[in-house]
Amino acid sequence: MSHASPPVRRVTDWDFDQLSALAAEHDTPLYVVDLDRVAANYERFAAAFPDAHVMYAAKAHTGRAVLETLLDAGADIECAARGELQRAIGAGADPDTLQYTAVNPPDADLDYAAELGAEHPGLTVTGGARDTFDRLEARGYDGRVAIRINPGIGTGHHEKVATGKDAKFGIPYDEVVELADDLRERFDLVGLHAHMGSGVLHDDLDDHCRAIGKVADLAREVTAETGVDLEFVDFGGGFGVPYREDEEPLDVETVGEKVREAVGELDAQIKLEPGRYVVADAELILTEVNTVKETPEATVVGVDASLATLIRPAMFDSYHPIANVSAPDRELEPVSVGGPCCTSADVFCTDRPIARPEREDLLAIGNAGAYGYELANQFHSQPRPAEVAVEGDETRVVRRRESMDDVTRVEREAPSAEEGDRRR
Template identity: 85%
Template sequence: MASWGAACIETEPLLAADTVVSPMSHDSPPVRRLADWDHERLEAVAAEHGTPLYVVDLDRVAENYERFAAAFPDAHVMYAAKAHTGQAVLSKLLETGADIECAAWGELQRAIDAGADPNTLQYTAVNPPDRDLDRAVELAAEHPGLTITGGARDTFDRLEERGYNGRVAIRINPGIGTGHHEKVATGKDAKFGIPYDEVPEVAADVRERFDLVGLHAHAGSGVLHDDLDDHCRAIGKVADMGREVIADGAELDFVDFGGGFGVPYREDVEPLDMEIVGEKVREAVGDLDAQVKLEPGRYVVADAECILTEVNTVKETPAATVVGVDASLATLIRPAMFGSYHPIRNVTAPEREAEPVSVGGPCCTSADVFCTDRPLARPERTDLLAIGNAGAYGYELANQFHSQPRPAEVAFEGGETRVVRERETLADVTRMER
């Protein structure tokens, strides 16, 4: 049996022949900290476009993708769109050479709008609504290269009911979950994928009805050093299942091991050494007569974006110094949803003496807090603060709680700055009401 590196070279190249990928800058660090952003440039865009404001560095997005792809030169690396579906981000990644994996119909459409060839897309929905499945089947009828992944027997039955007999992959539940929070440890959550021991039987059935081209799994998200061994153990189980299904007669184009590799949100945590990660993954996969696919999402975009927010209130209390800002859990919900740590920096005066403060927004809930008793260069009213690592699931989870319009998004690319998402107005918030 061939090694997975050799197998992928034989089946299909990583990039199309006419794709041009710029060489990755040797000055690109494995993680960008808030102190690495150009503070003068951040102050300038905040003054021009207001706050709260998302700022995405598209060059950093490309650098992160290229670093990941370089660590897996024989794999087919797809970007997991759910981390950030902004058109500017998707277009930049397509230009850089990435293909796109989509977890919902809307993501398929956004990828196509950004310039993706539908024949290169992979649709990995969980419990897809009827309307989404209808549209995916219609899209595949026109673009038979599209792959639809099913994680339940019902999904395959529903596809057959729609007359579909094209390319499918089976999502496996490896029974091992990893990541920064139990809510993202999908590899052990029954919601995701066919139970591991049932996969051979399901594969035999699916081969009779469809063109079974792959297996898929995703163990979790935000994997760093402590989770890496478990993550590779999950990869090894999925690879073992790939070999079993192939031995049973399936001719798989690929086995997709998902993404999940994290970036350090805390300043004292070191980034993953992707060369070492690549070696560990190759060891876990072993010989596999199919293309290996990987789907980084967070790794590509997390540290490429920050949020700018203005201080409007400083309140001394016996319990804490409370710093009020105009960003809220409607801007960035991850701290409220996952208890996530996001670095915060005083852009206006980083040299001031640090003191412990609690930073929160204008929402009428105690969950609207970005940090509690964290040392920060003493904020004063009208200071500009930056909240880091906002690129992954930041704007994607932004909402309109308290009738707050969602913020604008500005992109840095080279020396240019442009608005890539307009700030909503209250009229936008209420537009669909009757």
């Protein structure tokens, strides 16, 4: 793999000979993650914000190899669930550096966070509902907290990720000062947090910065009205990468300047949480063609990957670039590529020009690092794929392929009816 660090890595920039060898050795469908690219993306982003505290948003990709790579690169980790806290700690993160952003947290998540905070007072819990803070207090937690704000401005690649204007996320803007005055008596109120959306590119940047400016204004108001000296203001992540071949990558240095201008003078540390930007173009999926069907409406290309492997096209109508690794120089032909699931949603593209696929060709589905394996599932009782990491000239399996035994284990290990009766 190339170790250069251009602003974007296209699917055609990968070493096709190496990809073919990996598919032959490890079978398909197969996730391939380039850990050098993960580190380079983080370092490029951090360099564009030299005065900010840059964390990695673990929800984009919680693979242990990815987390270890980012911890080695100097990143701290932001988590959105108990499992992410546990995985970050398992990868070597210091619990005192973690930030937990609780969204309608289940009891078990808050139990874990309260217990973790009692042992590690550096943990910060961010709440987006008054209930969350009341539930924390009921568990005896009185440590570091931040308030998640709903700025009323959402940005991003799809309405389902425009969190900045979704009532599910954060305290209404006009209620934050009053809540801050209350929380400062009950906890160690250290910060404010907002996340405007995901997949922000050039067209969304002005709205994104406008929302950042609103949050910064509110931070100054909180300090003026309550006397709380905020340690940080967290402006979230959401910075995108170009999935389509004709989209230009963000110039993160220019983005850094725009963000600093939007924030203005602020007597608090700026925090940022890139997730997608760090991992999206560092991973792809390899899949084999098993069917080519000519119909009056379309040429349908069937592959062994499916929406169980990558659900984003079905869930968000997301575009992922696709390349024919076996024969990149063949004539382009408009084809529809889909998997083996019994639903019309199991389609990766429709009438897209691709070097004409034939049975047993290897295709690469690019930009699969963000919310790819994280959303993989077992629909149709399909075992989840293996994941291979590339680092320098070395490759290693970092997630083995599931078997049918893995798929059915939780049923076979469930308590028998008699055991269930005894437990009741």
